[in-house]
Amino acid sequence: MRALCLALTLALAPLGAQAQSTAELAQEYADLPAVQEMMSAMFSPEASAQQLAATLPPGMTLTDEQMSEIGVIISEELIDFQPRLETLMVEAMAETFTEEEIQAMIDFYSTEIGASILIQTQPMFTNIMTQLGPEMQQRMMGRQADIMAIITGQ
Numbered sequence: 001m002r003a004l005c006l007a008l009t010l011a012l013a014p015l016g017a018q019a020q021s022t023a024e025l026a027q028e029y030a031d032l033p034a035v036q037e038m039m040s041a042m043f044s045p046e047a048s049a050q051q052l053a054a055t056l057p058p059g060m061t062l063t064d065e066q067m068s069e070i071g072v073i074i075s076e077e078l079i080d081f082q083p084r085l086e087t088l089m090v091e092a093m094a095e096t097f098t099e100e101e102i103q104a105m106i107d108f109y110s111t112e113i114g115a116s117i118l119i120q121t122q123p124m125f126t127n128i129m130t131q132l133g134p135e136m137q138q139r140m141m142g143r144q145a146d147i148m149a150i151i152t153g154q
């Protein structure tokens with residue numbers, strides 16, 4: 001019996017050593033090349049210009065050259081947030097997802113098709129928000145008096 005317990009203990013020891021915490025798995029996910037590329041793209045001059053376009057007041061248009069120049073400025077200012085974004089993402093993933101869920105994301109986004117999907121998702125949503133942004137802003141401007149009344153207690 002003692003020999004059986006010892007054999008089981010020795011057999012299971014490597015499994016425990018191989019197990020990763022959710023935080024370690026979340027960091028492994030964040031380190032995937034596609035995830036790193038996606039985060040870099042979020043702070044690129046092109047993405048910055050698109051995000052700016054989504055917040056322009058209705059009727060305001062800028063030339064492509066103006067958008068490009070402003071995109072560079074915004075990107076230069078915001079690129080320093082990428083490491084913090086990664087840290088916050090890893091912490092949020094570890095709190096939100098199980099080890100199995102994070103491992104499934106790692107497995108999928110490590111594939112060629114998964115990486116392609118991940119890399120294309122950020123520009124797709126930026127494009128959508130660029131199209132919806134002016135309308136959303138217009139609607140919110142129409143409710144500005146209601147919002148101010150709530151804030152001031154009137």
